[in-house]
Amino acid sequence: MENIIEVKDLITEYDGLRILDGITLDIKENEVFIILGGSGCGKTTLLKHIIGLLKPVSGSIKVFDKEVVGIEEEDLDDILMKCGVLFQNGALLNSLSVRDNVAIPLEQHSNLERKLINRIIETKLNLVELANAMYLSTSELSGGMKKRAALARAIALDPQILFCDEPSAGLDPITSKAIDDLLLQLKRQLNMTIVVVTHELASIHRIADRIVFLDQGKALFVGTLEEALNSDIKEIQEFFTVGRFE
């Protein structure tokens, strides 16, 4: 399989404070890639660099074989058109209804007629089990509903790469499983590559193909779920055992 994302020697800082200190990893086409690590270790930061929202201190990031670091705005837009992003806090436009949020990419970036757009919106909201909340305003949603609505928006255009920052945080185990199933379906039916930040062990077991484990700015481990489970790195063993229900 081909690499769809290549990160090399990535170093990032916020106001001189080093967050990521030389990350190198590849994400392959049509896999579910999990970013693991303790709270505040820089997972969201890594994600935001890959999609070009933040500029690194040094290093190289390639998405679809194009260098993202120092890229022109329009070229970045071309890449982002093929990516869907679910932000950690949802980042729905607050003044719009759920339907209108999902409609944004469809109305702006496709030439479909309204009827078809509506049908796609309904399908997508149904996939995240939110069809009933279609006409609610965003501020009337619960935390988990916001997450799901944001996921529906992220997949509105069937992106080639889907980035999800903690998709199942704040969801009950059943809905959380439904979201995992959806991600697998997207991977299988639409050949999506899916990059997920998550802490949910159950979820990792269900969906993970490969994993990176971030610790103190370094990629402590990159490999398959199998390899991670059998790893002799202390931090990783701890991660997979502490949360387990005995």
Next chain:
Amino acid sequence: MNSFEFKDRTLVLTDELTISNAEAFIKFVSANLSDIRQNTKFSIDAEDLKTIDSAGVAAIDQVIDSLKKFSIETKVINASEKVENSLTAFSSLELSEKEFRKPAKLGYIENLGNMGFNLLDNIKYFIYLAADMLFWGVAGLFSKKGQRKGEFIIQSNLIGVNALPIVGLISFLIGFILSLQSAQQLRNFGANIFIVDLIAISMTREMGPLMTAIILAGRSGSSIASEIATMKISEELDALKTMALNPIKYVVLPKLYAMTISMPLLTIFADIIGIAGGFLIGITYLKLSPTAFVDRMANVMVLKDIITSIVKSFVFAWLITIVGVFFGLRAKGGAGGVGRATTGSVVTAIFMVIVADAVLGLLFY
């Protein structure tokens, strides 16, 4: 080249049906509608279809649904397993039969009634809030518990000190222009010296407090409203409540005190600078001597003028703060709600300041 064609009452799909050609597919079907309608069965052959995305599935579903209205049964045939799976995974066929919970549309009369009730509700809330703020404003002087330490100084700086340049500049221009416009007339009558009466009284009684209030409504009233609205919407106020803190005491009181102190001081500053603007016109354009100007001012200004200035400024300070807090606390929705709260606070504060100014003007006449 199109990836669909019509053969023996069968629509043959080749290659791909995705967001890029979904629209064309639907158009193609409607173009061939007369042919399709000759039979009650219609097939879509997907044997050579390699790629389909959710937009493609939606397009097929839309065709199926709209042909159903002509009692035509549509079938997708020869689809590969993958396409078949996509068709079920992203199907919207059953969806369109479901009724989505739509927001209730209200009639004209109902809307009117709602507006009336909302207005009453808002008035009630405003009065409660004003009483609350008055109570805590006084009580807070005696007990510092539950107030944020050091915030009063910060707010006084923001509301008072930082407003000095703009208040000074505008008052000076107002005093200057007011005098200049009147000077011509006064000179015609040889009544040059009366410029002192005019500028001293109009600045202290009217222009000083009014202009300061309008500047602060735009500057500080809006920032109070937007800050509190943001806190309200992001549940920060609820968080304070759960920590057993009264948002009025914790968030509002420092601003209220800062306004109460800053406004009169700024108003007196505005009075002085405005009169200085008149003074400049008096000694240049009207050729008064500086001593004559000052002497005359000592004669015409009475204590009541200054008291009027200060009383007005107190009233305006409270009005602006209460209106700002009111709009902040009533904000709902998201970012748009903050915007509406800010606009509402500025417009309402300026309106109420001018109404109060008229009332006070009559009282102190």
